[in-house]
Amino acid sequence: MIKFIIRSFIQDYEAIHNKQVREAYGVLGGVLGVICNLLLFIIKLTIGSLIHSIAVISDAFNNLSDLGSSLISIISAKMSNLPPDPEHPFGHGRIEYIASLIVSFIIFSVGFQLLKSSFSKILAPEKVIFSPILMLILFLSVLVKVWMFFYNKYIGETINSSINKATAYDSLNDVIATSAVIATTILEHFIPFSIDGIVGLAISFLILYTGFKIAKGTVNLLMGLSPNPELVHTINSKVREGQYIVGTHDLKIHDYGPGRIIASIHAEVLDTINIVEAHAIIDDLEKRISDELGINIVIHIDPISTDIEKNEQIKVFITNRVYEINEQFSVKNLRTTKGLNCTNTIFDLFVPSSIKKTDYKEICKLVSERIVQNSPQLNIIIDTVNPIISEAER
Template identity: 55%
Template sequence: MTKYLIKKFIPNYENTSDKDVRERYCVLAGIMGICNNFILFLIKLFIGSFINSIAVISDAFNNLSDMGSSLVSIIGAKLSNMKPDKEHPFGHGRIEYLSSLLVAVIIFFVGLSLLKTSFLKIFNPEKLNFNPILICVLILSVLIKVWMFFYNRYMGKEINSGILNATAFDSLNDVYATSAVILATILSLFTTLPLDAILGVGVSVLILFAGFNIAKDTIDLLLGKAPDKELVDNIEKILLSNKKIVGTHDLIVHDYGPGRIIASVHAEVNNNENIVEIHEIIDELENQIQTALGIIMVIHTDPISVDCERTNGYKKKVTRIIKKIDKALSIHDFRITDGVNNVNLIFDMVVPYEYDEKQTKTLVENIKNTIKAKEDKVNVVIKVDRSY
């Protein structure tokens, strides 16, 4: 059903890297969410009025409020797809992240509200009245919400959308809550324990946990988190596919929203290569990365001494010493210069973020002393670097 609707209403639906296609996915999911919640609202309002159940009528208006998450996804998709302007040259893609954060906040407050209500019911239990019509309505609600979870999650994966993933979990939370009501209502026939309140506490904790995780993941994106290893590997694979590129380092990835990634990297080349030829290769690699990964890439050419046996000899010795001290370390931009009485070994060393300033300083001094102890008349200059 979901795939049919995607093919029916989204032209060129397979090109999920296209910003307009992404917007159509979010709008379609949002419209489906509004329609489903409105249908549930009408059914529950009618049944609730027919059997004179305040609980069902209240749940009907809860479905009406659930339309808010779908509306947020539509508005977020529209705003995030606005063209770049003078004030926002990188576009408005991060609005989608803000929309996801808003849905996470909504989920979190729903969890808090349910937790408060459940605790009050534990100390002031209310008798549940078993009604077959009520159970059927709730089961229908669960089935529709399960479908909403699956189609939002499916579309979210197709376009890597945080807002649709957040909306999916919002639907799943409704499944948990309504299923708890069904279970508690059936079990109330056999016990006087306030099971609806007890199950409500458990469900509210799940909802709070889901809201927290969605908010955390979204805030990570807004703050600027480290790129996925798969993305880094794909970039390096393309760069190193050209034999003129002998190494890479200092990869920095800036995420300005889905489909709006800008990155830079240092590409190591032989310092004896023709600069015009290397420039053409770099241009071609930038185009390859943009075509294959949708990333605007800026490549800095870093000439290094590849054929100098003396430099390579020192580099191998230094690398061996560093790896023996700590396998998590790596070096780049290694070069040597001759002083009056010694040889200067100059290089950048990548240190993990887990090492604080004091640990790093001690580590650098240890490496310097170890190298000097094994190599006569050398001066070691280390620039500490971090992996982005």
């Protein structure tokens, strides 16, 4: 159904790297959220009032907070698409992350209010009135939230939107919460005491936990996370597809908001290639990556030395220095480029699989220092650190 709605309301819906199309996805998701959550809030508040259930009323106000989240997603979709200005040369894409943080604060606020109401209901319990028709309506509201989970998840994955992904899993929590409310209301019909306040308390904790998860994920994005390994592999692979490019290294990715990724990478080309031809190949690669991945990338040319004898001498020297650190370490895929006052030396380091990945950074530092200590004219670039897989581990 969501695909039909997208096709009906978004022109050029397949051009997801287009900022206008991406904005249309965000606005559409927000509008659907406002409509669904407003409807659910009215229904649940009415039912909760009629049957005197704090759990249902809690669930209703949870939907009201979701409505606020949908409004914020609409505003953020519009604002994050504003063009760059002198104060924000990379655009306003991170507004979407700030919007997600605001959503988490709204969820926290609702969670604390419901926590307070649920405590009051535990201290002064009131019998919940059972109504099969009202329970059926609540069950239908669960189906609405299931649909909201899937459509938000689809939009979030399609346009890589943090706020839609957060809304999707918030909707999934709502499915759990409302299902618990229905089960509690039915159960109270058969038991002599009230557990409505306890369930309301549990729902409030669920709401608070959702707010915490969204806040944590958003803060990580604002602070800067390590790039997605799949994206790293994709960029490296696409650059290496270029004619005369024999390798890549030193990839850097900067996230200025969904659809606003800026990257740089060093492309290794043979030093026998004409510079004009190499430049044309790089220009073509930058354009292709921009068109296919929506990433603004700068590719730096590193002419790889074809002096086999010199490269072999350097490899023997580095291998010996690495061997001094650990006899099980090995060097592979070594190549060199001539710098102004140094020789850039790039290679892959292989270490025993028993060594933890958290120690790789320290090992790279140790290897670099040992090599430079003995040969200051070398600039060491360890491209990757890989575990040595033994026959037994295979």
